[in-house]
Amino acid sequence: TLAERTNLAGVRHILLVLSGKGGVGKSTLSTELALALRNAGKRVGILDVDLCGPSIPRMLRVQDSAVHQCDSGWVPVFVGQDKAIALMSIGFLLERPDDAVVWRGPKKNALIKQFVTDVAWGDLDFLIVDTPPGTSDEHISTVEALRPYHLLGAILVTTPQ
Amino acid sequence: AEAAELRARLRTVRHTVLVLSGKGGVGKSTFSALLAHGLAADETKQVALLDIDICGPSIPKMMGLEGEQVHQSGSGWSPVYVEENLGVMSVGFLLSSPDDAVIWRGPKKNGLIKQFLRDVDWGEVDYLIVDTPPGTSDEHLSIVQYLSATHIDGAVIVTTPQEVSLQDVRKEINFCRKVKLPIIGVVENMSGFVCPKCKNESQIFPPTTGGAEKMCQNLNVPLLGKVPLDPLIGKSCDRGQSFLAETPDSPATLSYRNIIQRIQEYCEQHHLQEEKIM
Numbered sequence: 358t359l360a361e362r363t364n365l366a367g368v369r370h371i372l373l374v375l376s377g378k379g380g381v382g383k384s385t386l387s388t389e390l391a392l393a394l395r396n397a398g399k400r401v402g403i404l405d406v407d408l409c410g411p412s413i414p415r416m417l418r419v420q421d422s423a424v425h426q427c428d429s430g431w432v433p434v435f436v437g438q439d440k441a442i443a444l445m446s447i448g449f450l451l452e453r454p455d456d457a458v459v460w461r462g463p464k465k466n467a468l469i470k471q472f473v474t475d476v477a478w479g480d481l482d483f484l485i486v487d488t489p490p491g492t493s494d495e496h497i498s499t500v501e502a503l504r505p506y507h508l509l510g511a512i513l514v515t516t517p518q
Numbered sequence: 519a520e521a522a523e524l525r526a527r528l529r530t531v532r533h534t535v536l537v538l539s540g541k542g543g544v545g546k547s548t549f550s551a552l553l554a555h556g557l558a559a560d561e562t563k564q565v566a567l568l569d570i571d572i573c574g575p576s577i578p579k580m581m582g583l584e585g586e587q588v589h590q591s592g593s594g595w596s597p598v599y600v601e602e603n604l605g606v607m608s609v610g611f612l613l614s615s616p617d618d619a620v621i622w623r624g625p626k627k628n629g630l631i632k633q634f635l636r637d638v639d640w641g642e643v644d645y646l647i648v649d650t651p652p653g654t655s656d657e658h659l660s661i662v663q664y665l666s667a668t669h670i671d672g673a674v675i676v677t678t679p680q681e682v683s684l685q686d687v688r689k690e691i692n693f694c695r696k697v698k699l700p701i702i703g704v705v706e707n708m709s710g711f712v713c714p715k716c717k718n719e720s721q722i723f724p725p726t727t728g729g730a731e732k733m734c735q736n737l738n739v740p741l742l743g744k745v746p747l748d749p750l751i752g753k754s755c756d757r758g759q760s761f762l763a764e765t766p767d768s769p770a771t772l773s774y775r776n777i778i779q780r781i782q783e784y785c786e787q788h789h790l791q792e793e794k795i796m
Contacts, residue, residue: 377574377619379542379652384682409653410540410686457540457654457689459696462624465655490542490652491573492621516543518752 364430365473365506367480368402373499373511379490381516384412387487390512391442399482402433404472405446406499407489408458408465414448424449430475445476462494469495473502523636524667527594531566533785534646534665535702536673538694540686542652544678545707545745547576548755549774550649553674554581555760556778558604563644566597568634569608570661571651572620572627578610582758586611594639607638624656631660635667645785652686654693662697671785672702674742677733679709679725684733691737702784703740705777706730711747712769722747743777745770 365371374387384407391401405413414420417436424431424445433443447458447468460468478484486503489495500508537550547569554567569577578584578598586598588611597605609620609630622630640646648665651657662670673694677687687704694701706729711722725732734741748770754761762771 379574380544380678380683381542409655410542410689412682412686415682415685454685455688455692457693457696459654459659459693461656461659466623492619493573493627494623494656497621497623518756 364475364477365484365503368478368484369482369507370509371484371486371503371507372509373486373488373503374514375488375496375511376490376514377492378515381514383490383514384416384487386512386514387485388413388416391483391485392437394483395437395439395442400441400480402443402478402481402484403445404476404484404486405444405448406469406472406486406495408447408460408468408495410489411446411448413444413446413487417442417444419444420448420454422449427477429477431477433476433478443478443481445472447472465494466498469498470502473499520632520636521667524632524664527636527638527640528646528665528668530641531643531646531668533644533789534648534668534670535781535785536648536650536661536665536670536699537676538650538658538673538690539652539676539683540654540688540690540693541677541683544676544683545705546652546676547571547580547649548751548761549674549676549705549707550647551577551580551755552760552762552774553778553781554604554606554645554647555762556775557645557647557782558601561603563603564642565604566640566643566646567604567606567649568638568646569606569610569649570631570634570657571649572609572622572630572657574651575608575610576755577606577608577649579616579758580755581606584610584616584758588612591639594637595633597638597640605640607634627656628660631657632664635664654689658693659697662699670699671788672700674702674781675704675739676707677704677730678707678723679721679729680723681727683723684727684730687730688733688737691739701739702781703742704730704734705742706744708747709744742780743773745773745777 422434558565
């Protein structure tokens, strides 16, 4: 669709932040990387595809924000000191922050596809995709949905043990 | 018919405890392993540890069972035994190499979890402990659904003190309420660190919003205990040894033992109440 071709067309590089393991600092790194790149003058976006445990909104102090739609899809929330980092997370779609997203794979897959193709990112130098732990639905769907675009590669995060 | 099959297989299980979190890396598997060891210290009790983390199975390594394979018999799959009274099952035992990635979507994961419950010959079990992956998704929905064939005494929810963990754990507590899973209580891991040299205590993961204690107060859920950070815990896990047995004098061991006792008491009381009703 035209929307699919335009929403990510302006994104120069897409980076995935992965681990197999939970709690090693993926979201922390994604956030710090975004802030550092922004500081270096780059246009940055973050896509948080951790549907069960979205951590990025709180890390950027926008946990109480809401998203709305425009003609080309969802408008991301703009965060950071100069409100110039674009962020999309399921955290913004929850009615209450403690609501559990208790979804099976197919429903998660559908939302991830939407997150990848229906967010009006605009022109970005870097889109950082933060993922949940594991190698399952979210990961398969994200990689499949991103395949037609400029997927630079993955950064793998671990701890020493 | 499927439900009847599961019910028949799980009829010989007296108590079932789920170990959950919303958050990854807080110590679910570590706690599950130590809970299993702690309960199995009583040689008259038969303990079963089921690892349903299909993508990141940690239990085989933590129990010193890496490289073990599952054997089939006439009565089903055999658990891998650590002790005579402590049997373990994990997808880890089905992999040809420990680095093989299990890249499965939800339905396939659910299928394996059902097999673990239906086809493993657990025998007479006093305690079935189920270690789960982080989140509130297929594995969690499925285990609750399949275990409704027997009954679940309750869930132990593991967290660390910082808000980034607690915000996921509150979701997990809501999940339990949604699916009517009783909550035995919350365990706060990595709760402070006492330097072995200078004995000063540091908060490595500061409880900026009051930690598990405040969350439990707010959500009216029992706090089972707090376990301090001890580098020897991770070391024992890596080496597949029981931290409780290797480091009996650590403050962390004392905390774990207290928590394990509270869980045991909860299960026994639960059982007595059920017997009264029956």
